Amino acid sequence: MPRPRAFSYQEMFAEVIVDIAHSDVDKIFDYACGEQICAGMRVAVPFGKGVTTGFVMRVKEESDVPPERIRKVLRAQDAFPALTAESLLLARTIARRYRVPLALTLRLFLPAEMRTDKVSERYVTVCFLSGKGEISPRAAKQLALVTYLEEHGEEESARLRELFGSALKALEDRGVVETRKKRVLRNPYEGAASAPARTLTKAQQDAVDCVKSGKSVTLIHGVTGSGKTEIYLTLIADALKAGKTAIFLVPEISLTPQMLRQLRARFGSEAAILHSGLSAGERFDEWMRLREGSARIAIGARSAVFAPVENVGMIVIDEEHDGSYSSESAPRYNTFDIARLRAKYNDCKLVLGSATPSVETYRRAVEGEFGLVTLTERINARPMPEVCLVDMRQEVRRGNATNFSRLLREKLQICLDGGNQAILFLNRRGYSQSVICRDCGYVAKCEHCDVALTYHSEESCLKCHYCGTRYKMPPACPVCGGRHLGYVGTGTQRVALELKKMYPSARILRMDTDTTSGKEGHFRILKQFAEREADILVGTQMVAKGHDFPSVTLVGILDADMSLHFPDYRSGERTFQLVTQVAGRSGRASAPGEVVLQTYDPENYILRFAAKYDYAGFYEHEIAMRAATAFPPFAKIVRVMVTGEDEHAAMDALKEVYGNLSAIYERHREKFLFFNRMHAPIKRIQNKFRYQVLMRLADGELLEEIYDACASVRHRDVLVSVEENPSNLS
Ligand code: ADP
Numbered sequence: 001m002p003r004p005r006a007f008s009y010q011e012m013f014a015e016v017i018v019d020i021a022h023s024d025v026d027k028i029f030d031y032a033c034g035e036q037i038c039a040g041m042r043v044a045v046p047f048g049k050g051v052t053t054g055f056v057m058r059v060k061e062e063s064d065v066p067p068e069r070i071r072k073v074l075r076a077q078d079a080f081p082a083l084t085a086e087s088l089l090l091a092r093t094i095a096r097r098y099r100v101p102l103a104l105t106l107r108l109f110l111p112a113e114m115r116t117d118k119v120s121e122r123y124v125t126v127c128f129l130s131g132k133g134e135i136s137p138r139a140a141k142q143l144a145l146v147t148y149l150e151e152h153g154e155e156e157s158a159r160l161r162e163l164f165g166s167a168l169k170a171l172e173d174r175g176v177v178e179t180r181k182k183r184v185l186r187n188p189y190e191g192a193a194s195a196p197a198r199t200l201t202k203a204q205q206d207a208v209d210c211v212k213s214g215k216s217v218t219l220i221h222g223v224t225g226s227g228k229t230e231i232y233l234t235l236i237a238d239a240l241k242a243g244k245t246a247i248f249l250v251p252e253i254s255l256t257p258q259m260l261r262q263l264r265a266r267f268g269s270e271a272a273i274l275h276s277g278l279s280a281g282e283r284f285d286e287w288m289r290l291r292e293g294s295a296r297i298a299i300g301a302r303s304a305v306f307a308p309v310e311n312v313g314m315i316v317i318d319e320e321h322d323g324s325y326s327s328e329s330a331p332r333y334n335t336f337d338i339a340r341l342r343a344k345y346n347d348c349k350l351v352l353g354s355a356t357p358s359v360e361t362y363r364r365a366v367e368g369e370f371g372l373v374t375l376t377e378r379i380n381a382r383p384m385p386e387v388c389l390v391d392m393r394q395e396v397r398r399g400n401a402t403n404f405s406r407l408l409r410e411k412l413q414i415c416l417d418g419g420n421q422a423i424l425f426l427n428r429r430g431y432s433q434s435v436i437c438r439d440c441g442y443v444a445k446c447e448h449c450d451v452a453l454t455y456h457s458e459e460s461c462l463k464c465h466y467c468g469t470r471y472k473m474p475p476a477c478p479v480c481g482g483r484h485l486g487y488v489g490t491g492t493q494r495v496a497l498e499l500k501k502m503y504p505s506a507r508i509l510r511m512d513t514d515t516t517s518g519k520e521g522h523f524r525i526l527k528q529f530a531e532r533e534a535d536i537l538v539g540t541q542m543v544a545k546g547h548d549f550p551s552v553t554l555v556g557i558l559d560a561d562m563s564l565h566f567p568d569y570r571s572g573e574r575t576f577q578l579v580t581q582v583a584g585r586s587g588r589a590s591a592p593g594e595v596v597l598q599t600y601d602p603e604n605y606i607l608r609f610a611a612k613y614d615y616a617g618f619y620e621h622e623i624a625m626r627a628a629t630a631f632p633p634f635a636k637i638v639r640v641m642v643t644g645e646d647e648h649a650a651m652d653a654l655k656e657v658y659g660n661l662s663a664i665y666e667r668h669r670e671k672f673l674f675f676n677r678m679h680a681p682i683k684r685i686q687n688k689f690r691y692q693v694l695m696r697l698a699d700g701e702l703l704e705e706i707y708d709a710c711a712s713v714r715h716r717d718v719l720v721s722v723e724e725n726p727s728n729l730s
């Protein structure tokens with residue numbers, strides 16, 4: 001919009017949020033500025049006695065602050081507004097929704113590297129003809145160089161030195177050639193081969209049509225290997241054809257080297273792929289390419305939902321059930337909620353995809369809020385791998401006390417003899433172990449919550465993580481009287497060692513949080529396995545995600561029970577998802593696959609449904625149980641965490657929070673299914689004491705009040721945070 005230029009050039013005012021995430025300074029400060037400043041820019045402003053970075057939320061022509069008190073914007077930090085209009089709006093919405101300082105939510109939209117100013121932009125020296133100076137007609141090399149530059153305009157000096165040697169220096173000395181610095185964006189995927197789109201199957205084409213003409217949100221529920229990725233890529237390509245941009249979200253672990261290659265081959269430099277294998281500089285440049293519009297597809301894990309693309313035409317969330325889509329630090333946003341806001345703002349479609357949708361998402365789809373597309377067949381009608389349930393109690397009775405059933409050992413041998421690969425999955429979530437009777441399969445559970453109890457070694461007792469009830473460790477199994485009570489859960493390391501003994505010539509890789517630290521972490525391991533540098537991959541849930549290894553014909557699930565009895569109302573859902581996902585790694589190419597599922601509880605309905613790939617059956621059962629026990633989606637679990645290094649300060653804050661919440665509780669008792677304060681199951685993490693108020697609410701109606709009750713509690717160095725349906729209650 002043209003501004004009247006007659007007035008003084010600096011009579012503009014910027015509404016600035018300073019980049020300090022503290023509620024005391026979480027308000028607009030007015031600064032005078034010149035007209036080169038616009039909304040979305042990062043600026044340097046005087047603040048208190050120092051200088052700080054601020055974000056310009058709005059530029060206006062008048063300010064209520066008296067002129068003598070107004071200070072000036074010192075300079076713009078970047079030559080362009082780092083934040084788009086949509087980012088500014090969304091940041092406000094998120095800050096309000098989760099009661100966190102605006103500075104914190106604005107940061108979500110910027111690459112971390114930008115804030116720390118640690119990333120240097122990369123420059124190269126380029127040469128061009130100055131139009132001055134003379135060359136002797138006998139200097140052939142110099143003539144050739146001049147001709148080259150006449151044709152190419154400019155060229156990197158390094159390249160010219162390579163081609164023409166010392167002639168470059170001579171021409172520079174004579175002033176014929178001049179140099180300048182040129183900014184370059186690092187492109188980590190230069191030279192990737194390109195691949196055309198596949199012809200879609202009828203089912204895939206129907207899915208694409210259904211999304212485009214359907215509801216604002218569509219769930220694609222398709223078995224593993226049904227070709228969902230191809231559907232997403234087509235939808236994204238169509239958005240680009242329409243002149244728009246796209247966002248494609250996947251769990252970090254799914255961004256395998258194969259997946260990256262596939263995306264690169266399809267979209268070339270149109271795609272900016274943000275993943276943990278990139279250096280800080282590369283990440284920053286990928287972000288820049290999106291901001292500039294030279295890349296139009298943002299691909300990445302959770303945080304890519306904040307990508308600086310404008311005019312979005314399609315948003316895809318792959319593996320929508322994945323736990324990594326919930327943020328574990330403030331603001332504790334859910335990626336779906338942000339994606340929904342962006343889809344609304346841009347008036348585009350949002351697609352959720354999974355072979356094992358979360359119960360909550362699936363319910364919204366079957367009830368008609370979301371569109372639903374179901375793909376029941378694998379591409380080329382490849383069969384789903386057969387799942388054999390093995391009763392580990394019988395193995396124990398027969399004197400086999402190892403982690404491997406006979407069936408699994410036999411099948412492993414056959415797999416290795418055939419020159420194929422195997423994946424062994426082991427669940428090692430949680431920090432302590434459940435107690436299980438090795439004779440009858442009994443698992444110690446809470447009397448009030450029907451969740452497995454957790455063994456706490458330091459107090460030598462069993463505890464419920466939902467209500468805090470403690471139980472004594474029983475001397476014998478209360479059901480069968482057996483004395484073989486054990487703690488479930490063997491680590492991946494031990495399994496890898498045992499394998500080495502059983503199959504001395506097999507090459508074994510281990511993948512878990514111990515082996516995947518560092519920038520390249522899981523990348524390196526997946527690449528090694530894909531390139532067949534190993535025969536057996538042993539790992540935690542990391543091995544379950546969307547990998548496509550054609551030579552894998554056997555998957556072994558060693559301890560399905562571990563996740564079944566994880567102290568969480570979603571343990572059944574998680575187990576179903578895990579078993580289905582891990583099983584889906586088997587038999588993806590021409591050789592048929594098999595799955596061996598070891599359990600102490602072979603009658604368990606979750607495992608039975610999973611073994612038959614019966615999602616609908618699982619869902620019917622699960623949703624009925626959630627309704628009967630009033631757990632989400634029929635209720636809302638809210639946990640308020642109070643943490644601080646000073647135990648007394650944390651306790652004081654807890655008392656205040658609890659007082660405020662009690663007032664709500666007294667007024668709305670009928671809305672509370674559960675209300676209590678207690679130590680968090682892990683009392684101290686990283687030197688911080690942890691307390692919590694745990695609530696189960698009939699619905700989400702009181703959420704606003706609860707957030708307010710917590711936001712008003714401010715104690716020095718104590719953090720109060722609200723979690724909705726937390727995925728981790730430790
Ligand atoms: P999902 O994401 O549903 O698990 P993928 O997208 O990985 O399934 O597809 C499974 C396999 O089928 C992949 O190897 C993929 O290359 C292949 N595929 C997908 N669509 C087609 C198609 N239209 N024609 C041929 N092969 C396909």
Ligand code: ZN
Nearest residue numbers: 446449464467
């Ligand atoms: Zn309990």
